[in-house]
Amino acid sequence: MSKTDWRRICFDLLADDRRDARIGHRLLSTLIIISVFACAAAIMLVTVPGLDARTVFWCDRLREATDILFTAEYLLRIWIAPAYAHSGRVGATTMRRRYMSSFLGVVDLLVILPFWLNLVVPFPRDLFLATEMFTLFKLARYTPGLPLVAAVLRREARGLTAALGAAGVLLVVASCIMYMLEHDAQPEVFGSIPKALWWGIVTVGSVGYGDMIPITPLGKIFNGVIILIGVGTIAIPAGLLASGFAEEIKRREFMVTWRAVASLPLFHNLDASSIAEIASLLKPQVVPSGTAIVRRDERAEAMFFIMAGEVEVEILPKPVVLGSGQHFGEIALLRRTDRTATVSAITDCRLLALEVTDFQRLLQVHPTIKEHIDRLAAERLEQRKTAEGLSPPAV
Structure with a gap:
């Protein structure tokens, strides 16, 4: 096989966000995830006092195997990076540089860097083991929720910065007064004021270790006031993050x-704004x-x-199967009648439901859609009439 063929095989094994991921990709991803946890477990285990030398030896070998x-x-990801280019105008060197400077590329490098540097310039063992725990950051590639967290932090960065800045000012001022x-x-x-800052941190943070407590009447009163203010100070960024997560999840669902x-x-002939308007009316459903x-x-x-999926319309003389991209239920809405056929899911289905009031409004706003649905409904009715030899039912 040529080098291009080998690169395509490696790309299929390693490429991220593949909806058509094959079993090889899933197996390799599972192996890497298991290796991450195995490496972290080995690092933690060797710090246990009194551990026998044989166990330490095999933990070190396991850690080294995962580093290799x-x-x-990492090297294969650099090699296959040009395969991510969507056009020939982006060179292989540029694509490799993009991967190496990306967040996940930097994480992949930081994971293996301590192992190889330690071979050249030995680290103190405790420092080396601590840097090896960077391995856990590799889970960012396999944890879908982490990009969501990053997106929320970017979206709410201004509000969080303001809230944290206000908390910092409160901390310093309260510590000086105390x-x-x-x-x-x-x-x-x-x-000293630096010592009082520790009291401010645990009080504003509503932790209260009890190692620094006021004993004067004014100090106790002031301490109580700061505790109450501290609760509100912590609640502000928490509220920002909660609303940010809700908005980001809603935005992503809308984009889907x-x-x-x-x-x-x-809806192929509609512009983006019209599609967005229709998308806001549709309600996703998952049907087993x-x-x-x-x-x-x-x-x-x-x-x-x-x-996604397939449904069966139970009509005589032969049921009709509908699949992805098709629709049903419009005839009964147009004729304002009850359902005269049962529609069941053959496989697990993902549907978008358009309620009758939104359906009527959609037809008024977009006459071309009404014409298309009327034409399709007439064709379906004629087909049923021909097949059944009687007045066709409305689904």
Whole structure:
């Protein structure tokens, strides 16, 4: 095989965010995750006092084996980096430089760097083991939630900076005042403002270790006030993060829905703003296989777009199977009748539901969609009429 073929094989094994990931990719990812935890466990185990030499020996060998594995992975990722280019205008050197300077590329380097530097310039063992714990950061590649955290921190950076700045000012001012109130009564405990800063940290943070407590009446009153203010100070960044997570999750769900709507043939000719408007009306649903989505004779309250999976429309003489990109339920909404057929999920399905009120509003705003649905509904009705030899039912 050529070098290009080998690079494609390695790319299939290592490439991130592959929706069509093969079993080799999943197995290698599992091996790396297990190796990360095994390396961390070995590092922690060798610090146990009185551990026998044989166990320490095998822990060190395990750690070295994982470092060699991570080194091979890093070098292969550099080699396959050009395969990520979407056009020929980006050179191989540029793509490799992008990977090496990316967050995950830097993490991959920091994981293996202590091992190889220690071979050249030996570190103190405790320092070496501590730097080896960088291995845990490799989990960032396999933990989907971490990019979400990073996105929230970037989004709320201004508010968090302001909140932390206010907390810092409060900490310094409170520590100075407590020093003035308690220094004469406790010269050993509150001997300086830097010493009082420790009291400020544990008090503003609502930790309260109890190693530095005021004994004067004014000091106790001031201490109580700072505790109450500290609770509010901690609540501000917590609230910012909570709202940031909610907004980011909502935004990501909307983007997933937007892409799903844009991929539907019915909406191919709409612009981005119209697709965004429609996406805001659709409600995602996950339906397990074997579940009846709509039942015969029940009231029609929505139409459905199939994003993934297959459904079966139970009509005579032969049931009809619909798949990804198709829709059903529009005929009953157009004719304002009850369902006259049951639609069940053949496989696990991801659907987008458009409720009847939103359906009517959508047809009013977008006449072209109404024309398309009317035409498709007429075709389906004619097909059923021909197949059944009687007045066609509305799904």
